[in-house]
Amino acid sequence: MEDEDYGNVGQLILRHRLFEVDSLQLLKRVETPKVHFVYEKRDLNVEIFRELISDWIEKKKEIGTCFKFGIGTMKRVQTIFEGIKEGMDVSREGERSFSIPMKDSSKIVVSYAEVDNIPLPENQFYRIPEWILKMEVTEIQNPM
Secondary structure, eight states: OTTOOOTTOSEEEEOOTTSOSOHHHHHHHOOOSEEEEOSOOTTOOHHHHHHHHHHHHHHTOOTTOEEEEEESOHHHHHHHHHHHHTTSOOEEEETTEEEEEOSSSEEEEEEEEEOOOOOOOTTOOSOOOSEEEEEEEEEOOOOO
16 A cells, blocks of 8 residues: 555545554554454554554544444454553543544544444455444534
8 A cells, every 4th residue: 555545535445454563653544534353453552552643642633534443243342442541631422432632623432342244245254243343533522
C-alpha cells in the first residue's frame, strides 16, 4: 500500500490478513474515513490501539472517522478493550463502550460487539472474527 493513494476513497475494506508487516504505520497513513479490517490481524495489540488513538488526537481526526477491527474471540476483544482504557482519561458510554475526549468538540468512542450475519465468500479460507472492535470519532453533544 505504500505507493497507492486511498485518500479519496469513502470506505476501505481490507479482507486479507497479510497486507503489511507493520500495521501501526499503515493505520497512521490511512486517510480514508471508514476502514474495516475483515480478518483479524494478530499483531494488533493494546499498545498499537493506544498509539493509534494518540495519533488520532494529535492529528485531530475528523468527526465520522471510523475504523472497525475483526477480533477472534470475546476474551481477546475484552483484553484489548480493557487495556486501551488503562491509564487514559475515559468516560463510560455503555456496557461495551467508552469515550476519550479530543482537543476540540469531539471524542473517540471505542466499543465492541459480536459479529452477526456476515456473508462468507464461496471459497472461504480463513475464519471470520466473531467480534468487532470499533473506534469512531463523534461529536460531543452539549447538554441543554
